[in-house]
Amino acid sequence: MKRYLNGLFILPVLLLTAPMALAAEGGLVARDAWVPEAPPVAPVMAGYVVLENHGAKPVVLVNARSPQFDKVQFHRSVEKDGMAKMIRQKQVTVAPGKSFTFAPGGYHLMLMGPKSTFSAGQHVKVTFQTQHGETLPVDFEIKKRDMGGMGGMDGMHHHH
Numbered sequence: 001m002k003r004y005l006n007g008l009f010i011l012p013v014l015l016l017t018a019p020m021a022l023a024a025e026g027g028l029v030a031r032d033a034w035v036p037e038a039p040p041v042a043p044v045m046a047g048y049v050v051l052e053n054h055g056a057k058p059v060v061l062v063n064a065r066s067p068q069f070d071k072v073q074f075h076r077s078v079e080k081d082g083m084a085k086m087i088r089q090k091q092v093t094v095a096p097g098k099s100f101t102f103a104p105g106g107y108h109l110m111l112m113g114p115k116s117t118f119s120a121g122q123h124v125k126v127t128f129q130t131q132h133g134e135t136l137p138v139d140f141e142i143k144k145r146d147m148g149g150m151g152g153m154d155g156m157h158h159h160h
């Protein structure tokens with residue numbers, strides 16, 4: 001993240017040229033992005049991905065959205081007193097030189113309100129946004145649930 005990006009006056013110029021892309025700056029890179037296939041009636045789906053920060057500063061993700069879902073939240077599955085529950089995370093931080101893993105049973109993207117049904121082989125597009133407004137579009141592949149072990153579990157304890 002470069003300091004001049006904070007200048008408000010430069011924003012319209014950037015919007016006219018290209019979105020501020022994290023990956024293009026050698027900052028954040030996504031890999032192994034996937035979504036377990038869910039029954040057509042599922043109100044939520046979970047997304048998993050590994051985010052690597054190749055930059056020199058922490059990357060703080062404050063938002064994610066997908067044109068294919070009503071909304072996307074960061075969730076963390078925890079077990080407390082033998083009960084599994086999910087806690088919404090307002091943001092996640094990827095430390096410089098480190099990776100942050102969204103994986104079954106831990107942090108996940110909660111994809112809420114699918115606008116259509118999905119099946120294995122299809123793709124979900126999710127765009128992450130940092131606290132500074134940079135964006136990182138990531139392509140998630142839908143895979144059969146059994147490929148991910150407990151992959152579908154993160155959607156089972158959701159409370160509306």
Ligand SMILES: [Cu+2]
Binds near residue numbers: 076108109155
């Ligand atoms: Cu969740």
